[in-house]
Amino acid sequence: MKLVFAGTPAVAVPALEALAARHQIVAVVTRPDAPLGRKRVLTPSPVAEAAERLGLPVIKAARLDAEATEEIAARGAELGVIVAYGGLVREPLLSTPARGWVNLHFSLLPRWRGAAPVQWSIIAGDRETGATVFQLQPGLDDGPIWSMTRTAIAPHETAGTLLGRLALSGAEQLADTVDAIAAGETAPVEQSGEVTLAPKLSIDDARLDFGEPADRVYDRIRGVTPEPGAFTEIDGARLKVHDTAPVRDHPRLEPGVIEARQGEVLVGTATEPLRLISVQPAGKKSMAATDWWRGQNVERMIAR
Template sequence: MRLAFMGTPAFAVPSLAELVASGHEVVAVYSQPPKPRGRGMKLTPSPVQVFAETLGLPVFTPESMKAAEAIEAFRRLDLDAACVVAYGQILKPEVLEAPRLGCLNLHGSLLPRWRGAAPIQRAIMAGDAETGVQIMQMSAGLDEGPVLLSERLGISPRDTAASLSERMAHIGAGLWPRALAALERGGGQPVEQVGEPTYAKKITPAEARIDWTRPAAEVDAHIRGLSPFPGAWFEVEGEVGPVRIKALMSAVVEGSGAPGKVLDEALTIACGTDAIRLERVQRPGKAAQSAEDMLRGFAIPTGTTLPSSSEPPRGER
């Protein structure tokens, strides 16, 4: 089939690789424009752009797909379909209707649960036992289109947003050849979404702050759901003021005390009920490291009480 691929982050790269390997003709790759990154704020292309260019595929990075010239250029591609994976731009009806078979989107949840920007993070933060990847026919509404193909997978108690995202990216990539073949031969019958939708709103920095008054299981899910980005965080007093530390991995353990109290030298912290042990952390300007390694050079004494957020961060339900 004659395709365009639209995607931006690393999550989308396996899908592009699968489409090319399956023998489809990818005539255009769309991605978000390069962004300033790093200490030098150098313009850096997205992972999808980098990968597409290594394959010699033509890449387009319009600032907005709502612009008339961008829409007309897309129309002129004369596509059978467009495959969209975390592109990061809203597509107008004129774009969605331009390909012969429409635009398809790979979404990281079991719709209609977790429509929106952060479905993988929200599923972990909410304590969901399972999630999935689905290819849906795109419509004008936010993730409201009918589902063409779906694959379920469990969420383990040790999953982070990074580990779950990686699994979902590869499982989702494998759905594309089947979905496109079914669509082309007219055998694919998209199924309308059923049930009450929930929305995976974008994570805010304030929401990422840890609230130690919540039960340990919820705090642990909060930490894992935001790891590694943007990273759940807490503050502790340093030599020259508060230091913000990201918690990247944790485990629920036995323990009790006032919420936020450091219970031992292994960085076990009391929560509203039970406790968590921080396993992996990151200080400002430092690489991620084990809690044990951090404590060698940055002491958090037993008995220290870590402050909680005044507005408890909660996954949208």
């Protein structure tokens, strides 16, 4: 089929590559170049760079407005495919391709509808997730489902590593689903089950509460890694927490108390402590927690 593809971040690139190998991509829609780095250099999105490498025409649009709709309509796509574009598809664009739009979403819909499904699934302690290809409708991720795959969430997986894994497996799932739609070999089914929401993460979602049980704190750290990044505060100064591990063989510490025991830096929770592995003090680079602790020259600290 003739496809128009909409996506922006690196997680959408495998899907674009898989579709380009099987179908005709008449346009790639992505968000405009953005300033990156300390020098704020305008940089194309990962999808824009991939499209250029593949020799595909690119439409850069901050919003899918009337102008973008007109330009997309002129390309004559039969089906629109969207993967993490970063904007809403509304009418009349929603009906512009003859077969509408399908969306690759990284959750088991209707669980975790919204912008951050992978992050919230880990924060909530889910042990399973997956990817869903569904027909886009005006509502939030509520369209009928074309295909769904499932995968276990590994105990130490972060949102970043899980999303990277789902991007690769989801790309093949998406390409297979588009093949089946083109051949008329599949039909969508309505969503069923409990609806949960996965809004975009705020910085407050990354603040750690050591008054919670260790497994809840650990899941939150994993869920907000790499972005926005877990943190706590010590004497009013922010300390980012990049990596931790559960421990089962240490005496309990009061919630938020940080101490060094047996060569490990531990922080107390409502249950067993967590071992701090990698941290980043304000204004400094990431470092081993043991190196950070040696520089504090104290017996204990309180994280709040």
